[in-house]
Structure formats: C-alpha cells, structure tokens
Amino acid sequence: MLSTNQSNLFSRLHLDSLLLGQLLLLALVGVFTLYSASNESVEMTQRQLGRLALAFGVMFFFAQIPIEMLQRWSLPLFSLATLLLVAVLLIGTIGKGAQRWIDFGLFQLQPSEIMKLAVPLVLSWYFHDKPLPPWYRHLLVSALFILVPTLLILDQPDLGTALLIAISGSFVLLFAGLRWRIIAIMLLLFIPLAYLFWLYGMHDYQRMRVLMLFNPESDPLGSGYHIIQSKIAIGSGGTYGKGWLNGTQSHLDFLPERHTDFIFAVFGEEFGLFGIILLLLLYLSIVWRGLYISVMAQNTFARLLGGALSMTFLIYVIINIGMVIGLIPVVGLPLPLISYGGSSMVTLMASFGILMSIHTHRKLLTNS
Amino acid sequence: MKKKIWLIKDPQWERRLFLNRSILGGGIALLLVVVLAARLYYLQVVNHDHFSTLSANNRLTLQPLPPTRGLIFDQRGVVVAENIPSYTLEVVREQVADLEITLQVIATLIPISEDDLQRFNKEIKRKRRFDSVPLRFKLSDEEVARIAVNRHLLPGVDVHSRLVRSYPFGMLTAHSVGYVGRINEEELQQISATNYAATTHIGKLGVEKSHERYLHGKVGMQQVETNARGRIMRVIERQEPTPGENLHLNIDLELHRVAEAALGSENGALVAINPNNGAVLALVSKPSYDTNLFVNGISSQDYQRLLHAEGIPLFNRALRGRYPPGSTTKPIIGLAGLEYHQTTPNQSTFCPGWFSLEGSEHRYRDWNKYGHGSISLKRAIVESCDVYFYSLSLRLGIDQMSSYLRQFGLGLPTGIDIGDDLPGLIPDREWKRKNKKEGWYQGETLITAIGQGFTLATPLQLANATATLANNGIRFRPQVVKAMENPDTNHYSLFPNQHATPEGKVTPLTPSNLRYIQESMIEVIHGERGTARRINPNSDYRIAGKTGTSQVFTLGQQEKYVAKDLEKKLRDHALFIAYAPADDPQIAIAVIVENGGGGGSTAAPIAAAVISAYLKPISSDALDESE
Structure with a gap:
C-alpha cells in the first residue's frame, strides 16, 4: 500500500522515482568530488549545490509539461534558437575567446544550450508523422535541421557542443530506423569529410589538441600538459584510489581545470578503478532507464525524443571521460552532474525532465 | 510500387523497430563503457607503478638547506667574523598586482638606488613568480618600521631577515681574516655542487678563503611536497645542516x-x-x-674608489709587499x-x-x-x-x-x-x-x-x-x-x-x-x-x-x-x-x-x-x- 501511495505521489508530481534516485545519487557523488577538487572550498561547493537545486527545479518544471505541448512547440523553439545563434554571431559578447553568449543584462543566455534540446525536439517532431524508416527526401530535410545549427555553433567556435548537437540529431535518425545502407555510406563518407574538416574547418589550437592526443609528451608543459597530468592522476590512483581528499595531483594544483572539465581525473585519482566502475555503472543505468522509458512511450515523437536524449547523455559521459583519459582529443565538455558549472547541467536536467514527462504523462493517459 | 506500402504508418512495426534500435543503443552504451573501463584498467592497474612514480616525482622535491658558517674569534675570544640577521626588502611577483606602482610606492618610503633597481629587474626575470626577490638589502630599523606601517598598501612586499656575514672590526681584520662574497662562475667550477647547493657566499680572501672547508659546514636536505607552481606545501623529511667549525685565531685584535x-x-x-x-x-x-x-x-x-685610492688599500703589504x-x-x-x-x-x-x-x-x-x-x-x-x-x-x-x-x-x-x-x-x-x-x-x-x-x-x-x-x-x-x-x-x-x-x-x-x-x-x-x-x-x-x-x-x-x-x-x-x-x-x-x-x-x-x-x-x- 505504501509503495502504491508513494508511486501515486511521484506520478502526481510527474516524477520517475527510479530515474530521480539515480540522478540524486549521481549529484551526491558530484558534490563530494567537487568538494575535493576545489581544495575543500565550502564556497564553491555551496554554489554548486545552488546550481543543482536550480537544475532539479528545471527538471521538475519540464516534467510537468505534457508531451503534446512540447511537440507543438518544437518548431517555434528551434526557429527561435536558430535566430538567437545568428544573433550571437552578430552581437554576442566575447567569452573565453569564443562568441557563445548573449548578454541580456540580467542574465547571459547561451543559445547553443537551447539548441541541444531544440535539435532532437524538432527532428522528433519532423518524423512523428512520417513513415519510418525515413525516406531520402525526408532525410535531406532533417539533415538541414542538423547542419544549420551545427555549422552556426562551429563558427563560434565551440567544437564540443557542435559535435554533441550533430550526434544528438543523428541519434533521432538512428532511432527513426535509418537504414544500415545509409549508415554505412555515412560512416564511409565520414573519413574524407573529417579530413577536409581538419584541413579547413579547424582552428590551430583545435588541431593541436588532436595531435596532442597521439603524442602528449612532445609538449609536456604546453598543449600536452593537460593530458599528461590527468593520466598521471588517474594512473596513480590505482585499483582503490588514494582516498577522498587525498589526491596529490589535484590538491597540489598539477591538474589543470580539475573542478570543471577534468574533474574525472580527480575522481579517478581518489577512488581508483573500483570507484570508476561503480560510477560508470551508475551512468550506464541512467542511460538504460532513459531507453526503457522511450521504449515504453506511446507515440513516435516521445520515443524518438527519449531515445535521442538518453544516448546524448551517454555521449556526454563518453566524450568527457575519453578526453580525460587520453582516448579522444580535448574538447571542452563537462562531466554530467559532476563538473562545476551551470548551463550545461540545466540543459541536461531539462532533458531528464522531458524523459520523466514522457513516462508519467503516459500513465495518466492509460488511466484516463 | 513498393514505396506506397511505406506510406502507411504501422505503429506496431514502428514500435518493434524502435525496440530493436533501443536494444542496439543500450548495447552500444555498454560497449563504449567497456572500452573506457578497459582503458582505465590499462592506466590504473597495468601502468599503475609508472604513474605512481610520475606522481611522486611531480610533488616531491629535495631541497638543500644552507649550513651556518663558522664564527671566527681572535686569540682573546673577540668575535671578528659573525653572522648577523640583516633585513632585506623582498617582493613576490605573484602577489603584486602592479609591479610598477608598487615599486613607486616603495621608493616614496625608503631610498631605492639605480643599482638596486637594475639588479632587481634582472633577477625577477630569472626567478619564478612565487620566488621572493630581494629589492633592498640592509634596511635600517627606521626603514623596516616605515615599510611595516604601510604594509597594507604593499601586498607581496615583505621584510625578510637573513643571516649575513659581518665583520665587527672589518678595517682591522681585512688583511688577515679577509671576507666572503657571492660565489662566482670560476668558484662554481671548483666547489662541490651538492655541498654548496644552498650556499650563496664563499670565502674570497684571508682566513675566510684558506679555511673555507672548515668554516662552511655541511649542507642539509629536506624533502618537501610542492604544488605545481613549486611552492612548498609541507616538509616530509628533514636532515639538518651541519654548521661550520668556529675558528680561533692566533691573531690578537x-x-x-x-x-x-x-x-x-x-x-x-x-x-x-x-x-x-x-x-x-x-x-x-x-x-x-x-x-x-x-x-x-x-x-x-665603491670598488673603483678602493682600487685607485691612495696607498692602494686592497694591497696586502704584510703578505705581498x-x-x-x-x-x-x-x-x-x-x-x-x-x-x-x-x-x-x-x-x-x-x-x-x-x-x-x-x-x-x-x-x-x-x-x-x-x-x-x-x-x-x-x-x-x-x-x-x-x-x-x-x-x-x-x-x-x-x-x-x-x-x-x-x-x-x-x-x-x-x-x-x-x-x-x-x-x-x-x-x-x-x-x-x-x-x-x-x-x-x-x-x-x-x-x-x-x-x-x-x-x-x-x-x-x-x-x-x-x-x-x-x-x-x-x-x-x-x-x-x-x-x-x-x-x-x-x-x-x-x-x-x-x-x-x-x-x-x-x-x-x-x-x-x-x-x-x-x-x-x-x-x-x-x-x-x-x-x-x-x-x-x-x-x-x-x-x-x-x-x-x-x-x-x-x-x-x-x-x-x-x-x-x-x-x-x-x-x-x-x-x-x-x-x-x-x-x-x-x-x-x-x-x-x-x-x-x-x-x-x-x-x-x-x-x-x-x-x-x-x-x-x-x-x-x-x-x-x-x-
């Protein structure tokens, strides 16, 4: 009875208790890791707690939005986000050498964050009434939905976010049943396209990051420093780690950006392979829960959207950890719910809110 | 003809298609996580020793500690060479917001000569940002006080006390006891790099030079943990330096x-x-x-003045006249x-x-x-x-x-x-x-x-x-x-x-x-x-x-x-x-x-x-x- 009451309560709040529990556990791990990574800064940890509260608030808000309403608002949202991206190029303020923000005086808006949601939304909306697997002509239209924002963000330049948006769009296509033939052709095309991008599309510092991946020791104090130091941190952590607050690499400042993009190295140094595997399993279980919710969804829009959002979350984790352990080039992406920082966390939690909405509004539908 | 069939949406079929793709997605997720875990196993288990060593090398530094130079006494026990604390004004670049302005403020408080400024500018370029670089030596008590009163205006500026060789009867003992000076290139070739690792001065003349090996003492060592910028966080192990021997002269002052x-x-x-x-x-x-x-x-x-002074004071007539x-x-x-x-x-x-x-x-x-x-x-x-x-x-x-x-x-x-x-x-x-x-x-x-x-x-x-x-x-x-x-x-x-x-x-x-x-x-x-x-x-x-x-x-x-x-x-x-x-x-x-x-x-x-x-x-x- 109690469990029914409880599930009723969560249902009424449009929250998925399991997903919520997983996210809260992850946020808790994140707070402890950040406390260590910030050299036990209470101030930073408090600020992060504030951000987490905001992010969970946003999640709660999105969970209340019925999925049909999201479907209706997909195209307008995408159009608005595209306009904002163009605006960023024209009037955006300079931040970290790249144009990413629009200053509204009271707050700064990062349109690329909206785009992270807008692209899967608009694609799911586009395919929801099309026959699946998609036709070529529909594919061409959907390619535009992906390429326009991707190129606009690349131009800022923000390689990480552009990549993530392209991937999240592609996942919609994948879940829409994109035929293997096309997937194979795309993968084959990827290699020459990547080479062209290397030649003409990348800035020097981006090329440097890629090269560093293969030989970080060639410039140990310059571009290779990040990778070398994070590998030392993780490698020296060993099987069980040096213990919480005992990471020497991070506490003695050898590890750069240790509370933001490279926070995984702090985790790896202090909790070792054992802790890492638990963390990876937690991430994996969240992805699987998202996929399960999508599979249980009742319409195409919800399924495509839920699947794409779940997989995008996974890609976040893979790219960040892959970069910290020297498997892929350094692209500035945070580790979800653990890295210090606000805007991308808010977007992520919004997507989890959408997943909860998909799950809980479905129940209401069946009940009525 | 076949395409027509596709026009009709088939929810049941779509559901199965999505399920297949989701299972595939879940599988990809698992695969990617396994790839990460494999790489992490390679870093944390296979190469753990290697990275542990690198981590230790990163943070542990061996630092030499200078020994205290032996004192010199005359026959009656009067000190003729001693080590006295001397106040130096030092600047840590890292903690100074605007070096130009700070130097100007200091110059209004105590006199800073052209020589001081030149040496300082040369040294601050060589040293690391957190190193303390001396700007003025031998501050008087009044000068120390003046800096102390205005310290709030001068972050990163501090008065340090160091042991400096002093000759209470420098005029009387110049030609016998001699003096120490900063180690030069030539001397650097001859001394033991280890034993003099922390020493700045060496005997140049007289007893100070001839009995250098007794006066100098033995260098100490401390193993310290440093952060990425080289600042000492804590001392892990310390071996005290051995002070030099005190010398007793036959000379009667x-x-x-x-x-x-x-x-x-x-x-x-x-x-x-x-x-x-x-x-x-x-x-x-x-x-x-x-x-x-x-x-x-x-x-x-001063040196030119001494070199050309009447009677050539630098000339040791007793030994070389x-x-x-x-x-x-x-x-x-x-x-x-x-x-x-x-x-x-x-x-x-x-x-x-x-x-x-x-x-x-x-x-x-x-x-x-x-x-x-x-x-x-x-x-x-x-x-x-x-x-x-x-x-x-x-x-x-x-x-x-x-x-x-x-x-x-x-x-x-x-x-x-x-x-x-x-x-x-x-x-x-x-x-x-x-x-x-x-x-x-x-x-x-x-x-x-x-x-x-x-x-x-x-x-x-x-x-x-x-x-x-x-x-x-x-x-x-x-x-x-x-x-x-x-x-x-x-x-x-x-x-x-x-x-x-x-x-x-x-x-x-x-x-x-x-x-x-x-x-x-x-x-x-x-x-x-x-x-x-x-x-x-x-x-x-x-x-x-x-x-x-x-x-x-x-x-x-x-x-x-x-x-x-x-x-x-x-x-x-x-x-x-x-x-x-x-x-x-x-x-x-x-x-x-x-x-x-x-x-x-x-x-x-x-x-x-x-x-x-x-x-x-x-x-x-x-x-x-x-x-």
Missing part, C-alpha cells in the same frame, strides 16, 4: 688596534709571530678597508760570517765611511759619512755599520750568504696557513744567470750584505726570520688559525701544524755565535749607541732588535740624502725587526713604514708599542673601553 694606532696615517705593515710555535699574533697592513663592503657585492663605484730588507738582515749575515769562520767577535774592520773594491774608484757609502773607525761585529750591528758588512760579504761570497739567508725563510714562501704570500727574493749567481742573463758582479755582493740590490723580503718573512733568530734557529710555519671548535659539541681541536715539527733548523749554528749576535741585537735597543736606543722600555724585559732603512731611489755619487728636501714618496722605507723579552722570547716582530725615513726613529717605536701591549697584560677596564 688588541695588537692590531695598537699597531694601527701607532702607524697612524703612514702606509706600512706589521707582522708579529710567537717564536716558540710560529703563531701569527698580528698581521697588519695599512691602509686598510672595510671588508663589510664586499659581503653583498661591492658597488662598482716586497721591500728591500736593508740592514735588518745584518744579524743573519754576521752570524753567517761567524759560522763560516770569515770573522770572529774579536776581529775588527776599519770604517772610513766608505768602501771601494780593488781597482775601482766607485765608493760604496756608509750611512755615517764620517765613518765608524775601527769596529767589531757587535758594534757593526749596534751602530749598523755598512762598511764592516761590505768587507765581510766579500769574504763570505754571495752563494754562502744567500743560502744562509734562505735558511731563515727568506726568498721563499713561508707556507703561512692562510696562503697568498709572495716568496720575495734572495739573489745568487744561479738566479742572476737565469733571470738577467748576466754574470754576478762583486759590487752586487756588497749591496746584498746590507739588504739592498736585488734582495726583496715581505714583512711576514722578516718577522719569521726574526722569530727564527729568537728561537735559536728553529723555524716554524707561520700559523694564523690556532684551533677549531665544533659549535654543536664544543669539541676543540688545535690545527695539525700547531706545535708540530719545525719547518727548518738553521745549520751550521753554534750557540755561542748565536748568543753573540743576540746580545748585539739587545744592544741595538739597550746600548748607548744603539740605533733604536730611544725605544728602551726601561721595564722588566729587554728587547732585541735591528733597524733598517731601505733606499727607494739611488742617490748620485756626490749627492747628499736630506730627508726633508725629498718628496715623501721618494723617502726611504723605515724597517725594524725585534723580539722580546730578549731572555725568553714571546714575540717576534717586523715593521715596515713606507717612506718613513729612519728605521730607528719611525719603525722601532711602533714595534715597541705592540711588544709592550703584548707583554703587559691589559686590564679588563681597558678592554671594555675599547669595545
């Missing part, structure tokens, strides 16, 4: 003070030695300079005459006031142009008759004379423990053939007998030769440093050469002959006609000595030497050697006053003052007053 005062404004040197063991009691050279100027790098302005010894060598020549049977105490020579070689018109003058008449060896020493020695030298010959002089340590380095002394010169036929490519002339034998011509000796050599005469022909190696004392254990040990086997023993030497010469030397002071009779102390000890006057330039045959008509720098050097008490010698001394005129009138009173200061124990009141 009180004698230096007396000698300095007695020399007054004259240039010259004074060396006093204990004849019984070669202990150097005084080593004075005037003019002198303040060694403290050199400790933290002398400014080029080479003077014709003049008549001060006559007692040794006389002794040689007795030992080689070329004269006897009873044999007399007639002195008409000049001497000529057979078949030559050239007159070798006696200082007394009226002559001494018929004169014995004793009177020849007491009255310093030149003609007697001209005559004796012809019988002795240059080679016998030279080899006998060398047995008293003349013409060769004395082997003094602080080194740096010059050998002087005692000429002979061999030397002249080699160096002048000429044969030996008899006239040169004559002037060698009165300590002129080629003969050159340092004040140290003359003092040492006098000590040898006083000590019955037994010669020691002069020793400035007496003992060392470990500052931790207070273990006190004499230096090995002290009281060890003598450096040499004069042969042939008959006690009666030596006594005759020694008695002659006593009469120089205590005899009625002695050339130094004016210093007769009328006290409970007697002094034995010999005056000397060495020509700086040569008079023409018909010219007359009139001191007051001559320019000061052309006047004769005044010399005096002595030992006392005559019956039980405790101190042997050599004095030279450059352009001082007569040895008896100028140099002898200085020696007498030092002897008196040494033999009459000074009251404790006087000691307090002088400090």
